[in-house]
Amino acid sequence: MTIRVNPNLARTLQKFGAKTATHCFHCGNCTVVCPLSTDDNQFPRRFMRYTQLGMEEKLKHSVEPWLCYFCGDCSRLCPRQANPGEVMMSMRRYLTSLYDWTGLSLKVYTSKSFEYMVAAGLFLATLILVLLLQGNAPLDHTELQKFIPRSYIIVGGMLFGAGLAGLVLFNICRMQKFITGGQPNQYVKIPVSVYIKELGTFLYHFVSQNKFSQCTNRGRYIKHFLLVFSFLVFAFYAGLFVIIEVVQESLHGGLINGLKVAFVTGAPHALFPAFHPIRLLEYAATAAVLYVVIESFIGRIAKREPLHQDSHSTDWTFLFLVGGTIFTGLLTHIFRNLDYALATYYSFALHLAFIVTLFVVGALFAKWAHAVYRPFALYFIKVRETALKLQRDEYASF
Numbered sequence: 001m002t003i004r005v006n007p008n009l010a011r012t013l014q015k016f017g018a019k020t021a022t023h024c025f026h027c028g029n030c031t032v033v034c035p036l037s038t039d040d041n042q043f044p045r046r047f048m049r050y051t052q053l054g055m056e057e058k059l060k061h062s063v064e065p066w067l068c069y070f071c072g073d074c075s076r077l078c079p080r081q082a083n084p085g086e087v088m089m090s091m092r093r094y095l096t097s098l099y100d101w102t103g104l105s106l107k108v109y110t111s112k113s114f115e116y117m118v119a120a121g122l123f124l125a126t127l128i129l130v131l132l133l134q135g136n137a138p139l140d141h142t143e144l145q146k147f148i149p150r151s152y153i154i155v156g157g158m159l160f161g162a163g164l165a166g167l168v169l170f171n172i173c174r175m176q177k178f179i180t181g182g183q184p185n186q187y188v189k190i191p192v193s194v195y196i197k198e199l200g201t202f203l204y205h206f207v208s209q210n211k212f213s214q215c216t217n218r219g220r221y222i223k224h225f226l227l228v229f230s231f232l233v234f235a236f237y238a239g240l241f242v243i244i245e246v247v248q249e250s251l252h253g254g255l256i257n258g259l260k261v262a263f264v265t266g267a268p269h270a271l272f273p274a275f276h277p278i279r280l281l282e283y284a285a286t287a288a289v290l291y292v293v294i295e296s297f298i299g300r301i302a303k304r305e306p307l308h309q310d311s312h313s314t315d316w317t318f319l320f321l322v323g324g325t326i327f328t329g330l331l332t333h334i335f336r337n338l339d340y341a342l343a344t345y346y347s348f349a350l351h352l353a354f355i356v357t358l359f360v361v362g363a364l365f366a367k368w369a370h371a372v373y374r375p376f377a378l379y380f381i382k383v384r385e386t387a388l389k390l391q392r393d394e395y396a397s398f
């Protein structure tokens with residue numbers, strides 16, 4: 001079989017952060033030491049080879065870069081300082097840009113100035129929009145729902161979320177095509193029922209990040225888990241808040257009244273007082289994210305672990321956006337409880353600007369995309385295994 005090579009692949013991957021792949025002399029230590037490499041899915045040495053030989057087509061159709069959690073074991077033991085963990089990370093950036101049909105991910109990853117321009121532009125545009133939409137909020141006491149009508153936040157949030165979800169889903173379909181394409185010798189017909197049956201695999205890996213627990217670096221697994229768990233708490237907190245309010249108010253005055261209070265007139269956060277268990281969970285999630293963000297900032301500055309040795313600009317932007325989102329959220333909460341009206345309104349406006357920028361730049365086009373692609377990669381592997389088993393059983397029954 002003919003394999004097309006791209007002699008510029010190593011140079012292309014350098015733009016995504018893989019600066020040391022050509023140092024590798026293929027001793028194989030990294031693959032031996034990697035706790036997640038298996039007989040069926042071997043890495044990272046194979047990918048150092050792909051880079052050196054320019055085997056771009058192989059890389060494009062590979063799922064293995066998503067199986068690496070950058071625990072750093074391979075990089076620590078590499079005798080050539082080729083940093084295979086960072087090379088795998090760079091390949092994830094490269095694949096993310098490939099799956100993204102808009103082409104923005106490629107620009108964000110390969111041009112620092114474009115990345116900063118998009119982030120700053122989005123931040124400022126959101127801030128201006130919020131300030132233009134603000135109502136007549138009182139200054140002698142805090143009424144956040146009068147600063148920005150609640151319906152704007154909820155309906156705008158839903159539209160924004162739906163738009164992001166649509167774009168992510170489209171990219172996931174492209175990922176699936178890349179992963180299952182290009183392997184004609186291993187062609188497997190996958191029935192739709194198998195995709196549905198294995199959806200639990202995606203959910204399980206998305207929530208648990210269980211594969212990471214097999215790495216020797218338990219500290220990184222715990223920090224990663226805390227981060228994922230905290231973001232899930234924030235996401236469900238927002239949804240749960242609206243659902244509980246609809247139910248409570250519907251019981252008093254009917255469904256229409258429930259929907260009206262939840263989406264239009266209700267006072268934000270009136271449901272969960274300071275020591276309500278759900279509020280305490282939110283505090284714990286905030287503390288966990290703050291801890292991980294500060295620890296990562298210090299780690300990247302001190303370059304303590306292989307993971308932190310070659311920080312890409314998107315790593316810094318992501319940390320800055322997460323830190324900014326949490327910090328302004330915290331400020332809004334504190335100012336509101338102290339009843340500092342103007343400070344509450346402006347910290348909330350900044351908070352919204354950080355959220356939008358984080359979700360668009362971080363989640364859609366850069367660093368955060370792995371949170372979705374990785375569990376989907378594990379899901380596609382499982383789907384393929386199940387379909388193969390079905391196919392074998394079918395042939396055996398003839």
Ligand code: SF4
Nearest residue numbers: 024026027028030078
């Ligand atoms: S340990 Fe280093 S030199 Fe050896 S195969 Fe892995 S990347 Fe290459």
Ligand code: SF4
Nearest residue numbers: 034068071072074085
């Ligand atoms: S960083 Fe960890 S998970 Fe990734 S390839 Fe190296 S040893 Fe394996």
